[in-house]
Amino acid sequence: MNISALKARIRASKEDLYPLPLEQIVVAEGALREAAAFIAKQAESGVVLVADSHTYKAAGRDLHDHLCQKGVKADWHLLEPNSNGDIIADEASLISVMLKVEQSTKLLVAVGAGTIHDIVRFVSGKTNKPFVSIPTAPSVDGFTSLGAPIVVQGSKKTYQLVAPIALFADTVVLQHAPPALIAAGFGDMVGKYTSLFDWKIGSLLKSEAYSELVADLTEEALSACVDKVADIGKRTSAGVQVLMESLLTSGLAMALFGYSHPASGAEHHLSHYWEMEALRLGKKQLLHGAKVGLSTQIINRFYKNTVLPDVHRFLGDEEAKQVIALVEALPDPDDVKALLEQAGWNEALVPIAPELVEESLQHAYLLRDRYTLLRLYREGTTMKKEGDAHVGRS
Numbered sequence: 001m002n003i004s005a006l007k008a009r010i011r012a013s014k015e016d017l018y019p020l021p022l023e024q025i026v027v028a029e030g031a032l033r034e035a036a037a038f039i040a041k042q043a044e045s046g047v048v049l050v051a052d053s054h055t056y057k058a059a060g061r062d063l064h065d066h067l068c069q070k071g072v073k074a075d076w077h078l079l080e081p082n083s084n085g086d087i088i089a090d091e092a093s094l095i096s097v098m099l100k101v102e103q104s105t106k107l108l109v110a111v112g113a114g115t116i117h118d119i120v121r122f123v124s125g126k127t128n129k130p131f132v133s134i135p136t137a138p139s140v141d142g143f144t145s146l147g148a149p150i151v152v153q154g155s156k157k158t159y160q161l162v163a164p165i166a167l168f169a170d171t172v173v174l175q176h177a178p179p180a181l182i183a184a185g186f187g188d189m190v191g192k193y194t195s196l197f198d199w200k201i202g203s204l205l206k207s208e209a210y211s212e213l214v215a216d217l218t219e220e221a222l223s224a225c226v227d228k229v230a231d232i233g234k235r236t237s238a239g240v241q242v243l244m245e246s247l248l249t250s251g252l253a254m255a256l257f258g259y260s261h262p263a264s265g266a267e268h269h270l271s272h273y274w275e276m277e278a279l280r281l282g283k284k285q286l287l288h289g290a291k292v293g294l295s296t297q298i299i300n301r302f303y304k305n306t307v308l309p310d311v312h313r314f315l316g317d318e319e320a321k322q323v324i325a326l327v328e329a330l331p332d333p334d335d336v337k338a339l340l341e342q343a344g345w346n347e348a349l350v351p352i353a354p355e356l357v358e359e360s361l362q363h364a365y366l367l368r369d370r371y372t373l374l375r376l377y378r379e380g381t382t383m384k385k386e387g388d389a390h391v392g393r394s
Protein backbone atom coordinates (compact mmCIF):
# COMPACT_ATOMS: atom_id res chain seq x y z
CA MET A 1 0.00 0.00 0.00
CA ASN A 2 1.21 3.46 -0.80
CA ILE A 3 1.39 5.24 2.56
CA SER A 4 3.20 8.30 1.14
CA ALA A 5 0.36 8.91 -1.33
CA LEU A 6 -2.16 8.64 1.50
CA LYS A 7 -0.12 11.04 3.64
CA ALA A 8 -0.03 13.54 0.75
CA ARG A 9 -3.80 13.26 0.39
CA ILE A 10 -4.30 13.86 4.12
CA ARG A 11 -2.06 16.95 3.98
CA ALA A 12 -3.86 18.30 0.91
CA SER A 13 -7.25 17.88 2.58
CA LYS A 14 -6.19 20.24 5.42
CA GLU A 15 -8.56 18.31 7.68
CA ASP A 16 -7.77 18.01 11.38
CA LEU A 17 -7.28 14.24 11.59
CA TYR A 18 -5.32 11.90 13.83
CA PRO A 19 -1.84 11.01 12.52
CA LEU A 20 -1.46 7.98 10.29
CA PRO A 21 -0.21 5.40 12.77
CA LEU A 22 1.63 2.80 10.65
CA GLU A 23 5.22 3.08 9.39
CA GLN A 24 4.90 0.33 6.81
CA ILE A 25 2.11 -1.72 5.20
CA VAL A 26 2.97 -4.60 2.91
CA VAL A 27 0.32 -6.76 1.22
CA ALA A 28 2.23 -9.07 -1.11
CA GLU A 29 3.47 -12.57 -1.70
CA GLY A 30 6.50 -13.08 0.55
CA ALA A 31 5.43 -10.43 3.08
CA LEU A 32 6.39 -12.71 6.00
CA ARG A 33 10.04 -12.40 5.00
CA GLU A 34 9.69 -8.60 4.97
CA ALA A 35 8.02 -8.79 8.38
CA ALA A 36 11.02 -10.65 9.79
CA ALA A 37 13.39 -8.00 8.38
CA PHE A 38 11.29 -5.21 9.94
CA ILE A 39 11.08 -6.95 13.32
CA ALA A 40 14.83 -7.62 13.33
CA LYS A 41 15.42 -3.87 12.95
CA GLN A 42 13.16 -3.15 15.94
CA ALA A 43 14.49 -5.78 18.37
CA GLU A 44 16.88 -8.72 18.47
CA SER A 45 15.20 -10.14 21.56
CA GLY A 46 12.17 -9.48 23.75
CA VAL A 47 9.76 -10.28 20.90
CA VAL A 48 6.50 -12.02 21.86
CA LEU A 49 4.52 -13.63 19.05
CA VAL A 50 0.82 -14.18 19.86
CA ALA A 51 -1.14 -16.72 17.81
CA ASP A 52 -3.30 -19.80 18.24
CA SER A 53 -2.95 -23.30 16.88
CA HIS A 54 -4.57 -22.43 13.49
CA THR A 55 -2.81 -19.16 12.90
CA TYR A 56 0.50 -20.60 14.05
CA LYS A 57 0.20 -23.16 11.24
CA ALA A 58 -1.07 -20.57 8.73
CA ALA A 59 1.74 -18.06 9.20
CA GLY A 60 3.36 -18.21 12.64
CA ARG A 61 5.68 -21.12 11.99
CA ASP A 62 7.08 -19.57 8.78
CA LEU A 63 7.47 -16.18 10.43
CA HIS A 64 9.32 -17.82 13.32
CA ASP A 65 11.70 -19.55 10.88
CA HIS A 66 12.41 -16.23 9.12
CA LEU A 67 13.03 -14.56 12.49
CA CYS A 68 15.44 -17.32 13.53
CA GLN A 69 17.35 -16.83 10.26
CA LYS A 70 17.65 -13.14 11.17
CA GLY A 71 18.93 -14.06 14.65
CA VAL A 72 15.87 -12.69 16.45
CA LYS A 73 14.97 -14.40 19.75
CA ALA A 74 11.18 -14.65 19.76
CA ASP A 75 8.92 -16.21 22.37
CA TRP A 76 5.52 -17.73 21.58
CA HIS A 77 2.23 -17.32 23.32
CA LEU A 78 -0.46 -19.64 21.96
CA LEU A 79 -3.98 -18.59 22.96
CA GLU A 80 -6.32 -21.34 24.13
CA PRO A 81 -9.89 -21.57 22.83
CA ASN A 82 -12.88 -21.79 25.21
CA SER A 83 -15.11 -24.86 25.45
CA ASN A 84 -16.88 -23.84 22.20
CA GLY A 85 -13.56 -23.76 20.36
CA ASP A 86 -13.62 -19.93 20.19
CA ILE A 87 -10.84 -17.53 21.08
CA ILE A 88 -12.59 -14.56 22.67
CA ALA A 89 -11.12 -11.12 23.37
CA ASP A 90 -12.20 -11.34 27.01
CA GLU A 91 -10.60 -11.04 30.46
CA ALA A 92 -9.09 -14.56 30.35
CA SER A 93 -7.34 -14.07 27.00
CA LEU A 94 -6.12 -10.59 27.92
CA ILE A 95 -4.62 -11.75 31.21
CA SER A 96 -2.94 -14.71 29.52
CA VAL A 97 -1.09 -12.34 27.15
CA MET A 98 -0.38 -9.80 29.91
CA LEU A 99 1.34 -12.56 31.89
CA LYS A 100 3.68 -13.17 28.99
CA VAL A 101 4.76 -9.52 28.79
CA GLU A 102 7.87 -8.75 30.85
CA GLN A 103 9.68 -5.50 31.46
CA SER A 104 12.25 -6.74 28.93
CA THR A 105 9.57 -7.24 26.23
CA LYS A 106 10.21 -4.85 23.37
CA LEU A 107 7.67 -5.84 20.75
CA LEU A 108 4.44 -7.84 20.44
CA VAL A 109 3.42 -9.50 17.18
CA ALA A 110 -0.22 -10.41 16.46
CA VAL A 111 -0.42 -13.43 14.15
CA GLY A 112 -4.06 -14.10 13.39
CA ALA A 113 -7.39 -12.64 12.41
CA GLY A 114 -9.55 -9.99 14.12
CA THR A 115 -9.83 -11.45 17.61
CA ILE A 116 -6.10 -12.05 18.11
CA HIS A 117 -5.41 -8.52 16.89
CA ASP A 118 -7.85 -7.02 19.38
CA ILE A 119 -6.30 -8.98 22.25
CA VAL A 120 -2.79 -7.89 21.28
CA ARG A 121 -3.91 -4.30 20.59
CA PHE A 122 -5.40 -4.08 24.07
CA VAL A 123 -2.29 -5.45 25.80
CA SER A 124 -0.03 -3.31 23.60
CA GLY A 125 -1.97 -0.17 24.48
CA LYS A 126 -2.08 -0.92 28.20
CA THR A 127 1.59 -1.94 28.52
CA ASN A 128 3.05 0.63 26.10
CA LYS A 129 4.78 -2.08 24.07
CA PRO A 130 4.38 -1.56 20.31
CA PHE A 131 2.92 -4.29 18.13
CA VAL A 132 3.31 -5.53 14.57
CA SER A 133 0.35 -7.00 12.68
CA ILE A 134 0.47 -10.24 10.70
CA PRO A 135 -3.08 -10.86 9.41
CA THR A 136 -3.81 -14.48 8.52
CA ALA A 137 -7.16 -13.82 6.82
CA PRO A 138 -8.83 -10.82 5.13
CA SER A 139 -11.76 -11.16 7.52
CA VAL A 140 -12.29 -7.76 9.22
CA ASP A 141 -11.28 -4.12 8.89
CA GLY A 142 -9.86 -3.96 12.41
CA PHE A 143 -6.19 -4.72 11.68
CA THR A 144 -5.15 -1.08 11.21
CA SER A 145 -7.66 0.57 13.54
CA LEU A 146 -7.08 2.00 17.02
CA GLY A 147 -10.18 0.42 18.52
CA ALA A 148 -10.19 -2.86 20.40
CA PRO A 149 -13.68 -4.33 20.86
CA ILE A 150 -13.27 -6.28 24.12
CA VAL A 151 -15.72 -8.44 26.04
CA VAL A 152 -15.79 -7.36 29.67
CA GLN A 153 -18.23 -9.17 31.98
CA GLY A 154 -20.14 -10.40 28.94
CA SER A 155 -20.57 -6.96 27.38
CA LYS A 156 -18.66 -5.91 24.29
CA LYS A 157 -17.18 -2.43 24.42
CA THR A 158 -14.65 -0.77 22.11
CA TYR A 159 -11.60 0.83 23.73
CA GLN A 160 -9.60 3.33 21.67
CA LEU A 161 -5.99 2.20 22.12
CA VAL A 162 -3.27 1.77 19.51
CA ALA A 163 -2.75 0.68 15.93
CA PRO A 164 0.16 -1.59 14.96
CA ILE A 165 3.41 0.14 13.98
CA ALA A 166 3.56 -1.94 10.78
CA LEU A 167 1.54 -4.62 8.99
CA PHE A 168 2.65 -7.48 6.73
CA ALA A 169 -0.01 -9.57 4.98
CA ASP A 170 1.22 -12.43 2.79
CA THR A 171 -1.24 -12.90 -0.08
CA VAL A 172 -0.48 -16.64 -0.25
CA VAL A 173 -1.48 -16.99 3.42
CA LEU A 174 -4.62 -14.93 2.75
CA GLN A 175 -5.59 -17.05 -0.27
CA HIS A 176 -5.39 -20.19 1.87
CA ALA A 177 -7.53 -18.79 4.67
CA PRO A 178 -10.88 -20.59 5.07
CA PRO A 179 -13.31 -19.29 2.36
CA ALA A 180 -15.84 -18.32 5.05
CA LEU A 181 -13.31 -15.85 6.49
CA ILE A 182 -12.76 -14.26 3.07
CA ALA A 183 -16.52 -13.99 2.53
CA ALA A 184 -16.79 -12.47 6.02
CA GLY A 185 -14.21 -9.81 5.11
CA PHE A 186 -16.35 -8.88 2.12
CA GLY A 187 -19.36 -8.76 4.50
CA ASP A 188 -17.54 -6.31 6.79
CA MET A 189 -16.86 -4.09 3.74
CA VAL A 190 -20.43 -4.28 2.44
CA GLY A 191 -21.50 -2.97 5.86
CA LYS A 192 -19.95 0.35 4.85
CA TYR A 193 -23.01 1.08 2.65
CA THR A 194 -25.08 1.60 5.78
CA SER A 195 -22.33 2.73 8.20
CA LEU A 196 -21.44 5.61 5.85
CA PHE A 197 -25.14 6.35 5.45
CA ASP A 198 -25.73 6.43 9.23
CA TRP A 199 -22.65 8.58 9.81
CA LYS A 200 -23.90 11.10 7.24
CA ILE A 201 -27.33 11.16 8.89
CA GLY A 202 -25.71 11.69 12.33
CA SER A 203 -23.67 14.57 10.99
CA LEU A 204 -26.53 16.25 9.08
CA LEU A 205 -29.22 15.87 11.71
CA LYS A 206 -27.29 15.76 14.99
CA SER A 207 -24.03 17.56 14.16
CA GLU A 208 -21.87 14.47 14.78
CA ALA A 209 -18.24 15.18 13.82
CA TYR A 210 -17.61 14.27 10.17
CA SER A 211 -14.68 14.09 7.79
CA GLU A 212 -15.10 14.25 4.02
CA LEU A 213 -11.71 12.62 3.46
CA VAL A 214 -12.37 9.74 5.86
CA ALA A 215 -15.79 9.14 4.28
CA ASP A 216 -14.24 9.27 0.77
CA LEU A 217 -11.49 6.80 1.72
CA THR A 218 -14.04 4.36 3.14
CA GLU A 219 -16.32 4.71 0.13
CA GLU A 220 -13.44 4.18 -2.31
CA ALA A 221 -12.40 1.04 -0.40
CA LEU A 222 -15.97 -0.27 -0.62
CA SER A 223 -16.17 0.41 -4.37
CA ALA A 224 -12.78 -1.20 -5.01
CA CYS A 225 -13.80 -4.50 -3.49
CA VAL A 226 -17.31 -4.45 -4.98
CA ASP A 227 -15.64 -4.05 -8.42
CA LYS A 228 -13.46 -7.10 -7.72
CA VAL A 229 -16.15 -9.29 -6.16
CA ALA A 230 -15.75 -12.05 -8.77
CA ASP A 231 -12.02 -12.34 -8.00
CA ILE A 232 -12.70 -12.26 -4.28
CA GLY A 233 -15.22 -15.10 -4.67
CA LYS A 234 -12.63 -17.13 -6.60
CA ARG A 235 -9.96 -16.23 -4.01
CA THR A 236 -7.46 -15.20 -6.67
CA SER A 237 -4.30 -13.43 -5.59
CA ALA A 238 -5.64 -10.15 -7.05
CA GLY A 239 -8.98 -10.70 -5.29
CA VAL A 240 -7.56 -11.21 -1.78
CA GLN A 241 -5.13 -8.34 -2.36
CA VAL A 242 -7.95 -5.87 -3.15
CA LEU A 243 -10.10 -7.16 -0.30
CA MET A 244 -7.24 -6.89 2.22
CA GLU A 245 -6.27 -3.42 1.02
CA SER A 246 -9.91 -2.29 1.23
CA LEU A 247 -10.19 -3.60 4.79
CA LEU A 248 -6.91 -1.91 5.73
CA THR A 249 -8.06 1.39 4.21
CA SER A 250 -11.30 1.20 6.16
CA GLY A 251 -9.29 0.52 9.35
CA LEU A 252 -6.98 3.46 8.60
CA ALA A 253 -10.01 5.66 7.99
CA MET A 254 -11.23 4.78 11.51
CA ALA A 255 -7.76 5.50 12.92
CA LEU A 256 -7.57 8.89 11.15
CA PHE A 257 -11.00 9.87 12.45
CA GLY A 258 -10.24 8.48 15.93
CA TYR A 259 -13.53 6.55 16.20
CA SER A 260 -15.32 3.86 14.25
CA HIS A 261 -18.18 6.04 12.87
CA PRO A 262 -17.19 5.51 9.19
CA ALA A 263 -17.17 1.74 9.59
CA SER A 264 -19.79 0.96 12.21
CA GLY A 265 -23.42 2.06 11.99
CA ALA A 266 -26.68 0.35 12.86
CA GLU A 267 -25.66 -2.80 10.90
CA HIS A 268 -22.70 -3.25 13.30
CA HIS A 269 -24.89 -2.53 16.32
CA LEU A 270 -27.25 -5.37 15.29
CA SER A 271 -24.25 -7.67 14.82
CA HIS A 272 -22.80 -6.69 18.24
CA TYR A 273 -26.22 -7.38 19.81
CA TRP A 274 -26.33 -10.88 18.30
CA GLU A 275 -22.77 -11.53 19.43
CA MET A 276 -23.50 -10.51 23.01
CA GLU A 277 -26.58 -12.74 23.03
CA ALA A 278 -24.43 -15.71 21.91
CA LEU A 279 -21.94 -14.92 24.70
CA ARG A 280 -24.78 -14.73 27.24
CA LEU A 281 -26.10 -18.12 26.15
CA GLY A 282 -22.63 -19.67 25.88
CA LYS A 283 -23.13 -20.40 22.16
CA LYS A 284 -20.38 -20.73 19.55
CA GLN A 285 -19.52 -17.39 17.91
CA LEU A 286 -20.40 -16.61 14.30
CA LEU A 287 -17.96 -14.68 12.12
CA HIS A 288 -18.17 -10.91 12.60
CA GLY A 289 -18.20 -10.04 8.89
CA ALA A 290 -20.70 -12.80 8.07
CA LYS A 291 -23.09 -11.27 10.62
CA VAL A 292 -22.47 -7.78 9.25
CA GLY A 293 -23.31 -9.06 5.74
CA LEU A 294 -26.72 -10.16 7.01
CA SER A 295 -27.37 -7.15 9.25
CA THR A 296 -26.57 -4.78 6.38
CA GLN A 297 -29.37 -6.31 4.32
CA ILE A 298 -31.74 -6.24 7.30
CA ILE A 299 -31.12 -2.63 8.30
CA ASN A 300 -31.18 -1.44 4.70
CA ARG A 301 -34.56 -3.14 4.18
CA PHE A 302 -35.81 -1.76 7.51
CA TYR A 303 -34.84 1.79 6.54
CA LYS A 304 -36.49 1.50 3.13
CA ASN A 305 -39.66 -0.36 4.13
CA THR A 306 -40.37 0.65 7.73
CA VAL A 307 -38.61 3.93 8.52
CA LEU A 308 -39.13 5.73 5.21
CA PRO A 309 -42.96 5.58 5.17
CA ASP A 310 -42.92 6.86 8.79
CA VAL A 311 -40.28 9.54 8.40
CA HIS A 312 -42.65 12.52 8.82
CA ARG A 313 -43.68 11.21 12.24
CA PHE A 314 -40.30 11.98 13.76
CA LEU A 315 -38.61 14.50 11.46
CA GLY A 316 -39.46 17.96 10.20
CA ASP A 317 -40.00 18.52 6.45
CA GLU A 318 -36.47 19.63 5.63
CA GLU A 319 -34.79 16.83 7.60
CA ALA A 320 -37.22 14.25 6.19
CA LYS A 321 -36.34 15.38 2.65
CA GLN A 322 -32.64 14.82 3.29
CA VAL A 323 -33.24 11.41 4.85
CA ILE A 324 -35.54 10.25 2.04
CA ALA A 325 -32.92 11.16 -0.59
CA LEU A 326 -30.18 9.30 1.28
CA VAL A 327 -32.28 6.19 1.97
CA GLU A 328 -33.33 6.05 -1.67
CA ALA A 329 -29.65 6.16 -2.69
CA LEU A 330 -28.87 3.03 -0.66
CA PRO A 331 -28.50 -0.03 -2.88
CA ASP A 332 -31.32 -2.53 -3.23
CA PRO A 333 -30.95 -5.08 -0.37
CA ASP A 334 -31.39 -7.94 -2.87
CA ASP A 335 -28.44 -6.60 -4.90
CA VAL A 336 -26.35 -6.50 -1.70
CA LYS A 337 -27.29 -10.12 -1.04
CA ALA A 338 -26.30 -11.11 -4.60
CA LEU A 339 -22.91 -9.40 -4.17
CA LEU A 340 -22.31 -11.18 -0.88
CA GLU A 341 -23.19 -14.53 -2.44
CA GLN A 342 -20.73 -13.88 -5.24
CA ALA A 343 -18.04 -13.42 -2.58
CA GLY A 344 -18.90 -16.78 -1.01
CA TRP A 345 -21.30 -15.62 1.72
CA ASN A 346 -24.55 -17.48 2.35
CA GLU A 347 -27.32 -17.27 4.92
CA ALA A 348 -26.36 -20.61 6.46
CA LEU A 349 -23.23 -18.88 7.85
CA VAL A 350 -25.48 -16.70 10.02
CA PRO A 351 -28.30 -18.68 11.66
CA ILE A 352 -29.91 -15.81 13.61
CA ALA A 353 -33.47 -16.41 14.87
CA PRO A 354 -36.10 -13.95 13.58
CA GLU A 355 -37.04 -13.10 17.21
CA LEU A 356 -33.43 -12.03 17.89
CA VAL A 357 -33.42 -9.91 14.72
CA GLU A 358 -36.62 -8.20 15.91
CA GLU A 359 -35.22 -7.67 19.42
CA SER A 360 -32.02 -6.17 18.01
CA LEU A 361 -34.00 -3.81 15.77
CA GLN A 362 -35.68 -2.57 18.96
CA HIS A 363 -32.68 -2.28 21.27
CA ALA A 364 -29.29 -2.52 19.49
CA TYR A 365 -29.08 1.25 18.91
CA LEU A 366 -28.40 1.58 22.66
CA LEU A 367 -25.07 -0.25 22.34
CA ARG A 368 -23.07 2.74 21.06
CA ASP A 369 -23.26 6.43 21.87
CA ARG A 370 -23.73 7.50 18.29
CA TYR A 371 -26.58 8.67 16.06
CA THR A 372 -27.91 6.35 13.40
CA LEU A 373 -31.21 6.49 11.56
CA LEU A 374 -32.29 3.52 13.70
CA ARG A 375 -31.64 5.51 16.87
CA LEU A 376 -33.40 8.62 15.53
CA TYR A 377 -36.37 6.49 14.52
CA ARG A 378 -36.58 4.68 17.86
CA GLU A 379 -36.13 7.80 19.98
CA GLY A 380 -38.38 9.92 17.76
CA THR A 381 -41.23 7.46 17.53
CA THR A 382 -41.04 6.37 21.19
CA MET A 383 -41.13 9.96 22.38
CA LYS A 384 -44.01 10.63 19.99
CA LYS A 385 -45.90 7.61 21.35
CA GLU A 386 -45.29 8.71 24.95
CA GLY A 387 -46.31 12.25 24.00
CA ASP A 388 -49.49 10.98 22.28
CA ALA A 389 -50.29 8.81 25.31
CA HIS A 390 -49.73 11.78 27.58
CA VAL A 391 -52.02 13.98 25.51
CA GLY A 392 -54.60 11.19 25.55
CA ARG A 393 -54.46 10.94 29.33
CA SER A 394 -54.75 14.63 30.08
Ligand SMILES: NC(=O)C1=CN([C@@H]2O[C@H](COP(=O)(O)OP(=O)(O)OC[C@H]3O[C@@H](n4cnc5c(N)ncnc54)[C@H](OP(=O)(O)O)[C@@H]3O)[C@@H](O)[C@H]2O)C=CC1
Nearest residue numbers: 052054058113114115136137139140142145147149177288
Ligand atom coordinates in the same frame (compact mmCIF):
# COMPACT_ATOMS: atom_id res chain seq x y z
N1 LIG B 1 -10.66 -3.46 15.97
C1 LIG B 1 -11.62 -3.21 15.11
O1 LIG B 1 -11.82 -2.08 14.65
C2 LIG B 1 -12.46 -4.36 14.63
C3 LIG B 1 -12.51 -5.54 15.34
N2 LIG B 1 -13.30 -6.57 14.92
C4 LIG B 1 -13.37 -7.74 15.78
O2 LIG B 1 -12.77 -8.86 15.15
C5 LIG B 1 -13.33 -10.04 15.71
C6 LIG B 1 -13.63 -11.06 14.64
O3 LIG B 1 -12.50 -11.34 13.91
P1 LIG B 1 -12.55 -12.43 12.72
O4 LIG B 1 -11.34 -12.16 11.92
O5 LIG B 1 -13.86 -12.40 12.04
O6 LIG B 1 -12.52 -13.79 13.45
P2 LIG B 1 -11.50 -14.43 14.48
O7 LIG B 1 -10.29 -13.61 14.66
O8 LIG B 1 -12.30 -14.73 15.69
O9 LIG B 1 -11.05 -15.74 13.72
C7 LIG B 1 -12.02 -16.63 13.26
C8 LIG B 1 -11.43 -17.94 12.98
O10 LIG B 1 -10.49 -17.88 11.94
C9 LIG B 1 -9.42 -18.78 12.21
N3 LIG B 1 -8.32 -18.40 11.33
C10 LIG B 1 -7.81 -17.18 11.12
N4 LIG B 1 -6.90 -17.20 10.13
C11 LIG B 1 -6.83 -18.49 9.70
C12 LIG B 1 -6.09 -19.16 8.69
N5 LIG B 1 -5.25 -18.50 7.88
N6 LIG B 1 -6.26 -20.50 8.55
C13 LIG B 1 -7.13 -21.16 9.34
N7 LIG B 1 -7.88 -20.56 10.30
C14 LIG B 1 -7.73 -19.25 10.47
C15 LIG B 1 -9.27 -18.61 13.67
O11 LIG B 1 -8.66 -19.69 14.22
P3 LIG B 1 -8.61 -19.78 15.79
O12 LIG B 1 -9.95 -20.10 16.31
O13 LIG B 1 -7.67 -20.85 16.03
O14 LIG B 1 -8.19 -18.41 16.19
C16 LIG B 1 -10.73 -18.53 14.12
O15 LIG B 1 -11.29 -19.81 14.27
C17 LIG B 1 -14.59 -9.62 16.43
O16 LIG B 1 -14.39 -9.76 17.81
C18 LIG B 1 -14.78 -8.19 16.02
O17 LIG B 1 -15.40 -7.41 17.03
C19 LIG B 1 -13.99 -6.50 13.75
C20 LIG B 1 -13.93 -5.38 12.98
C21 LIG B 1 -13.19 -4.21 13.37
Ligand SMILES: O=C(CO)COP(=O)(O)O
Nearest residue numbers: 141149158260263264268
Ligand atom coordinates in the same frame (compact mmCIF):
# COMPACT_ATOMS: atom_id res chain seq x y z
O1 LIG C 1 -16.36 -3.66 13.81
C1 LIG C 1 -16.02 -2.51 13.64
C2 LIG C 1 -15.79 -1.97 12.28
O2 LIG C 1 -15.88 -2.97 11.31
C3 LIG C 1 -15.84 -1.60 14.80
O3 LIG C 1 -17.06 -1.53 15.42
P1 LIG C 1 -17.32 -0.89 16.84
O4 LIG C 1 -16.47 0.30 17.00
O5 LIG C 1 -18.79 -0.60 16.82
O6 LIG C 1 -17.00 -1.96 17.83
